[in-house]
Amino acid sequence: MESVYDVIMRRRTVRSFLDTPVEEEMVQRLLDVAIQAPSGGNIQPISVIRIEKPEGREKMAKLAVNQPWVARAPLCLLFCIDFHRTGKWAEAEGASYGGEKALMSFLLAYADVFCSAENAVLCATSLGLGTVYIGMVLAAMTEIRKEFGLPEKVVPVVALCVGYPKKVPSGITKLPRAAMVHSERYEEKSPEELKQLYREKYGDLSRQSPNDEGRMTNDGVREFFKRTYQEALELDEQSRPDFTDKVARLMARMEVGNAAQLLFKMRYPEEAMKRMGEKIIASLREAGIDCL
Numbered sequence: 001m002e003s004v005y006d007v008i009m010r011r012r013t014v015r016s017f018l019d020t021p022v023e024e025e026m027v028q029r030l031l032d033v034a035i036q037a038p039s040g041g042n043i044q045p046i047s048v049i050r051i052e053k054p055e056g057r058e059k060m061a062k063l064a065v066n067q068p069w070v071a072r073a074p075l076c077l078l079f080c081i082d083f084h085r086t087g088k089w090a091e092a093e094g095a096s097y098g099g100e101k102a103l104m105s106f107l108l109a110y111a112d113v114f115c116s117a118e119n120a121v122l123c124a125t126s127l128g129l130g131t132v133y134i135g136m137v138l139a140a141m142t143e144i145r146k147e148f149g150l151p152e153k154v155v156p157v158v159a160l161c162v163g164y165p166k167k168v169p170s171g172i173t174k175l176p177r178a179a180m181v182h183s184e185r186y187e188e189k190s191p192e193e194l195k196q197l198y199r200e201k202y203g204d205l206s207r208q209s210p211n212d213e214g215r216m217t218n219d220g221v222r223e224f225f226k227r228t229y230q231e232a233l234e235l236d237e238q239s240r241p242d243f244t245d246k247v248a249r250l251m252a253r254m255e256v257g258n259a260a261q262l263l264f265k266m267r268y269p270e271e272a273m274k275r276m277g278e279k280i281i282a283s284l285r286e287a288g289i290d291c292l
Contacts, residue, residue, distance in 0.1 A: 007126045012172055014130025015069040015234040017163035021052075022075045026127055030077070030162065033123040037116040040108035045086040045099060046116055049078040049148055051159075059147055060159060063140040068239040070134055073161035078137070078144070079117045081109040083153040083289070100153050103291045113157045120160060130165030133158055139276055141283035152288040173201045173227055202228050202259035221248040228259060229267075 027050070034048060051057055052075055060078070061070035070076060083100040090097035099105035121131045137144055137156045144156045179189075179197040189197070205224050222244050225232045236243040247266075256262050264270065281292050 016166040033119040047082040051076040073163040
């Protein structure tokens with residue numbers, strides 16, 4: 001029998017799915033383990049929306065910044081913080097909850113959601129299913145709430161696409177233990193030590209097939225993406241031809257020469273992340289979550 005350790009170590013993010021539906025028995029298992037996840041105070045302020053009809057999956061794909069795998073996966077589980085149900089139950093029993101007004105309650109519920117979702121991910125992996133997290137539901141929180149009928153004080157946190165994999169990435173790069181694990185106290189690393197540790201994860205972009213002018217070739221960028229940026233390759237293959245070539249040209253224009261610059265100049269630039277954060281806070285307040 002496969003150990004939990006082995007399941008975790010072979011888990012991969014899958015973005016290419018077969019059309020085969022996920023059997024109801026398997027869906028029930030995923031939901032069982034999601035419900036069984038640890039929860040702060042065992043309060044479980046979580047709801048999961050099953051989205052299986054093609055029109056629902058297509059709407060979710062569009063709202064989640066047009067990610068094609070959202071529509072193509074036969075099952076989408078939308079994990080939500082649910083202060084509506086929890087508060088309604090407390091009131092019915094003569095108690096006052098008010099989790100939507102307390103930062104501590106919100107943070108605990110946010111952690112609860114991911115414990116629940118990750119249980120489903122690992123169970124899916126053990127059953128031969130593939131999964132991919134969709135974090136961009138946060139950026140479309142208000143629209144998703146309207147589209148899927150979420151009442152006040154219920155907010156989507158993450159979606160999980162599930163299905164039988166058509167293709168599974170052969171590997172996945174993670175930081176070495178030395179970068180993340182500290183003994184007794186935080187151990188400061190020098191800039192050079194950090195560069196080396198992160199290159200163990202990402203490789204060295206500057207050495208990926210530069211041309212005569214010292215710039216990255218498209219083949220070099222594609223090789224780098226195989227290791228670090230699978231989304232670009234999947235978009236290229238599934239719905240946006242030449243996407244990686246366009247990214248390579250943009251990298252050249254922006255003088256992106258390493259993984260940190262790729263991440264924080266192009267994928268998650270500081271100002272864009274700030275603007276997105278402001279939008280999320282506004283959406284939370286619109287939903288009746290007033291702790292931020």
